[in-house]
Amino acid sequence: MTASTQPSVTPSYEDQGITLTALQPIYSALVHEFVIEVPACPIDQGFSSSPESIEHAALWFHQVDVRIQVHQLRQFLQTTPLASEITLRQLLLYHLQKAAKSDSDRDKTDFLLVQYFSLCAPSGMQDADVDLDYVAQVLEPVLSPQQPKLPGWLSSLDTILQSAASCQRLSELLYSGAIEQGRKLKTENAGRYFEPSAMVAFARYSFMIRRIFFRLMHDDLNAIQDGLRELEHRGVSTVDCRRAQFSIDEPVARLRMICQSWKVMFHAEYSSGQPLRMLVDLRAAVDDALQNAAPKVLQANAAAASARSSSGIKN
Numbered sequence: 001m002t003a004s005t006q007p008s009v010t011p012s013y014e015d016q017g018i019t020l021t022a023l024q025p026i027y028s029a030l031v032h033e034f035v036i037e038v039p040a041c042p043i044d045q046g047f048s049s050s051p052e053s054i055e056h057a058a059l060w061f062h063q064v065d066v067r068i069q070v071h072q073l074r075q076f077l078q079t080t081p082l083a084s085e086i087t088l089r090q091l092l093l094y095h096l097q098k099a100a101k102s103d104s105d106r107d108k109t110d111f112l113l114v115q116y117f118s119l120c121a122p123s124g125m126q127d128a129d130v131d132l133d134y135v136a137q138v139l140e141p142v143l144s145p146q147q148p149k150l151p152g153w154l155s156s157l158d159t160i161l162q163s164a165a166s167c168q169r170l171s172e173l174l175y176s177g178a179i180e181q182g183r184k185l186k187t188e189n190a191g192r193y194f195e196p197s198a199m200v201a202f203a204r205y206s207f208m209i210r211r212i213f214f215r216l217m218h219d220d221l222n223a224i225q226d227g228l229r230e231l232e233h234r235g236v237s238t239v240d241c242r243r244a245q246f247s248i249d250e251p252v253a254r255l256r257m258i259c260q261s262w263k264v265m266f267h268a269e270y271s272s273g274q275p276l277r278m279l280v281d282l283r284a285a286v287d288d289a290l291q292n293a294a295p296k297v298l299q300a301n302a303a304a305a306s307a308r309s310s311s312g313i314k315n
Contacts, residue, residue, distance in 0.1 A: 011097055017049030019097075020057050022090040026082050027064050033076055036067050061094075070107040077115060088116040092142040096194070106193050110186065113139060113203040114210065127165075127208065135204045148200045153189055157182070157205045164209060170216040171280040179209060217276075220283050221259050227286040228252050228259075231293060239289045244281035255282070 011019070024043045031038060042057045077083040095101070095109045120138050121130075132148040140146070150157070164178035173179070182205055192198055231239065231252055238249040246255075262279060 010099070013051055013054045014049045016054050016058065017047070019090050019094055020054070020061060021047065022086065023061065023094060026080075026087055026091070027061060029080065029082060030068055030072075030076060031064055034068065034072055036064060038063050038067075066104070070104060070111055073108055074111050074115075077112075083115070083119075085116070085119055088112060088119060089142055092116060096142065101194060103187075103190065106186065106190060109194075109199070110202055110206065113142075113199060114206040116142065117203055117207055118210070121207075127211065130204060130208060132200055132204060135207070136200045139200060139203060143196050143199060146196050146200060148197055150201055151192070151195070151197055153192065154185065154198060154201050156185070157201060161205060161208050164212050167212065167216060169280075169283075170213075170220045170276070171284070173212065173216055174276060174280060182206070182209065217279070218263075220279055221263060224259055224279075224283050224286050225256060227283075227290050228256050231286070231289055234293045236289060236293050239285055241282060241285045244278045244285055246282075255286075258282075 021043055024041055028041055030036070031041075038060065042053070042060055047053060047057070077088070092109065092112045095105050095112065098105060101109075117135060117138050132150060136143070136146040136148040160178050160181050163176055164173055167173040167176055167178075182202075186193055186202065189198075193202070228239075236252065238251055239255060240248050241250040241255070242248055262275070
């Protein structure tokens with residue numbers, strides 16, 4: 001079932017050859033990374049842009065493409081040095097030029113637009129600067145010049161973003177439904193996703209959600225690490241982390257190492273479901289441990305003072 005059947009401008013064989021040749025390194029790397037069983041790529045030094053060669057090569061790319069899931073593409077492109085601006089542009093053109101686009105093509109295009117925008121936009125850009133006009137300007141090399149206007153059927157995107165931006169903790173974002181609401185808009189309006197104005201609007205929404213997510217994720221990780229240091233200072237060496245699917249006596253030192261590894265993992269896969277909930281639950285477990293440790297410390301100090309008083313030892 002296709003997400004869009006809008007007619008696309010069919011590029012010339014020469015243009016197709018340029019695109020496929022540019023994508024050969026990244027697709028070959030994907031085949032190797034995810035152990036995809038397909039014949040060797042037909043694009044080599046003797047490759048020509050003849051109709052027969054292009055059709056043969058296009059079939060190979062299609063065979064690889066249908067086996068690559070969007071989460072695999074996301075994981076790979078966010079960690080490989082091959083993901084240059086030119087490569088992302090060619091990947092976008094490859095998916096946008098398909099005559100019939102599947103749900104997978106929509107999801108990959110959605111991710112690629114955000115990744116392309118993130119790579120091209122200045123790192124110090126303020127949230128207020130990320131309006132539709134600016135997003136359309138950055139995406140112009142792949143979507144052509146646009147006069148962006150938020151479609152009526154996407155009017156709720158700004159409300160969803162406002163709700164997400166008001167979240168103070170990652171748990172609030174996850175349970176606010178902001179991510180799911182945006183995803184629902186894409187799936188319920190699949191036939192209109194590839195309208196240029198819709199792609200610009202979704203790229204802005206996804207970029208802003210990603211920003212909010214990373215800000216809250218880092219806040220949670222920092223809060224956990226601060227909490228673990230405070231627990232060690234209070235003499236607590238283990239934490240009951242059963243709610244986060246760890247043990248009842250999880251060593252503080254191990255939890256610190258887990259947090260360090262999560263910083264890398266979540267950078268590569270910001271939409272992971274279960275690991276994110278583990279992070280949220282771990283912060284709650286550390287918060288509980290901090291609250292429970294305070295009375296115990298006071299009791300221990302009182303017991304020590306009483307013992308000193310009974311033995312005649314003065315401070």
